[in-house]
Amino acid sequence: MMLQLYVLKTVATRILGAALILMSVLQILDLLDVTSDILDRGLGMAGVAYYAALRLPRLFEQVAPIAVLAGGLFAFSQLARESAVVAMRASGISGYRIVAMAVPAVVAVMLVDALCDLSSRDALTGLANRRQFDLALERETDRVARSGEAALVLLLDIDHFKRVNDT
Template sequence: MRLQRYVLTVVATRILGAAVILMSILQILDLLEVTTDILDRGLGMGGVLYYAALRAPRLVEQIAPISVLAGGLFAFSQLARESAVIAMRAAGISAYRIVAMAAPAALAVMLLDFACAQVIAPRTDPILNAWWQATTPAADRKAEGPRSFRVGDDLVIAGASTPDGRALTAVKIYRRDKTSRLIERIEASSATLGAKGWELRDPVTARFTGERTDTVSASQMTWTSPLRPVDVQALFSDNPAPSAGSARRALLNGGTDRPASYYETRLLGAFAGPFGALIMLLLSAPVALANFRSSQGAVLLTTGLASGLIFLVADGLLSALGESGAISPLLAVWGGPVIFGALAITALVSLEG
């Protein structure tokens, strides 16, 4: 038990140290771009800290895997240099068990990554966007411009939305039959979410039957739609990052402005992404078996670092291909972790043998 606590402590502290350093660097770089704007708006240091706090979940999501890689390389190289690994193996403890002792640290990072990406960030992103728009000087505000998206079989164009996503302006709804032929167009000055659906104000409905067009006006009507405020916020966001929940709603006829492959990849990636931390731990593990009295230590350190960076690039490339529909979303999401995990395990087995 003491040995397991020692190995876990060494790995966890190195991962934490790497995370703090990487988080600080990313936070500083991010603040360098916006601090001047925040101060010019008269928000002071309180505004800077508020922005940094709301941005933190997305930054944690970015640094999680690379922190495990860097921390794992430092920890395992330290254990190897101090001959701790040699002593453990002489006592009958295999390299696989040493990795298992360090695994809880990677699992903790996985849980933190998932919580930030799927629970915390989807709540802080709309708050940050609303705060940023509300504090932007009137002279610097840019018109949102109309956004087009699909809700089920309906095609929708909306001019703008409120920050809470509960109201739309200049709404046009195009309805089609099963053959995708236009059969109805509804134009309304605004749409507000109510108890029974979206309440359209001053709607004008045009129904198309062959070459005939019938127009009907009303003061109000209800548009029953699965569209929700969180979907509207994502559709009108400058940098949308769908969570598993929003991607699932999009696939179930929620508001979408991208192909189904994009949301399928995002949905699968929400659960596969945190496993990147575990893959990074496996890629760094062979360093524990390195002989630092020769060049093997430097070679394995360099190989582990390069493999981790290549994994990040390959995983991002596969995800982009999956989002565009070029390859299967399942292959796009799990291809990188499976391939690099297998390579890491093969290297560990070879060195252990």
Template sequence: MTGTMAAHILKTVGLRILAALLVLLGVLQVLDLLDVTTDIIERELGLAGVAYYALLRLPRLIEQAAPLAVLSGALFGFTKLARNSEVTAMRAAGMSAYRVTALAVPAAVLVMAVQLLMATVVAPRTDQTLTDWWRATTPSADQKAAEPRTFRLGADIVVATPASVGGERLTDLTIYHRNAEGRLTQTTRARSAIYRDGAWVLEAPTFRSVAPGRVQSSSAAEMIWRSDLTPGDVEALFAGSQISPGAAAAGLEGKAAVRPRSYYATQLQRFAADPLACVVMLLLAAPVALANFRSGGTALLVSCLAAGLVFLVVDGVFVAVGESGLAAAWLAAWAAPVLFSVGGLTALIYLEG
């Protein structure tokens, strides 16, 4: 009997979460395509191009829609159980509200696993494929000249302009060498840099060494610049795609980075904390299972929905604060999930009485 009730709860909540995810993906996909369909048609890529774009964007959309899908699907599922007095019957048979909630958790965990897979494995690859495809299909008349980009490489600051699609060539390169205290010690300028045999070859570089009380200039016909910078790093820096866990870890280790260390530290913590949003949403929706819809239970439903939306806003605010360096990375990433999980459990305990 208990096994039948467990399967019924999981099926009721799980199917509604799946339905909510499909609906949200459809809405997000339509909104996304509204912005780019005209460009795709103008590039004469046809419906196949639209479908290809939609396929490459799907992993990111799944990542974005997952928490809201769990919230809305769980609300619908628990509402059905409450309206049909099924939760009342289960509690009369000795099953607590905590047990009812726990039996629905596997559905949220499954969505959480899919979200984590999309964010860390699939989406970084499809993002790069989409960037390359979009660049390759851009008409010559619409192609913009590459602009210089400033990024940090260890203690040094580098300014360069990409001159090849794969990132193997840079132009107008300037390297500001700094010591451990962050003071400028030397400036290196070169007309171009080509990646060859694991190192960068600088063409006609000029140097200006800076020391207390003097500045010394020199030049060379060619120079080997050995650094951790690779063509892949260059391509990722100038593409401006969403950051991956590997890129965040690399930024913290002193490799090529365009943002402060606090940003990468927060992002790294967020990769671990973000999937838990699905479980948090389930906990926030769980009190609806104990609502009495014959006497104002709708107010509890609206409150749970509002709590889930507020969680997304508060989580975004905490992350922004952490990225700016105003709060510790672990606090910025974990504060909202922990606080709202405690809030959901507290409401469930109160209603269980």
């Protein structure tokens, strides 16, 4: 039991660390692109913080798979450096069981990833919800304003959409 908790803690902390580093890099790159536009609108640093907070679920969705791979690699390489894997194998624990000790951390990341996806999609249609629409609209209007291109936003309102969608 203690061994399983040690492996799980090692893997979980490495996955979390990889996710935080990757999300930070993506967040910084995104903010470098849009901060001046947000400040030009007069929203101040509170607007930048609000934008950054709204982007977090989408960023986690983007980095979760690579964070699991990188975190697992970092964790098992650390266990190998400490000869923990050799000790576990010598005590009769199979390689499959060693890897299975990390499964709860991977499942937790997958569940959080699914929740992030649900927070940005409509449950009925699977399309992006209002929050995602607002973020995309803001990004595109900023891009169009910088480039000077023409743009068009088309909105459709369908009455009794559920009945149409269910057919």
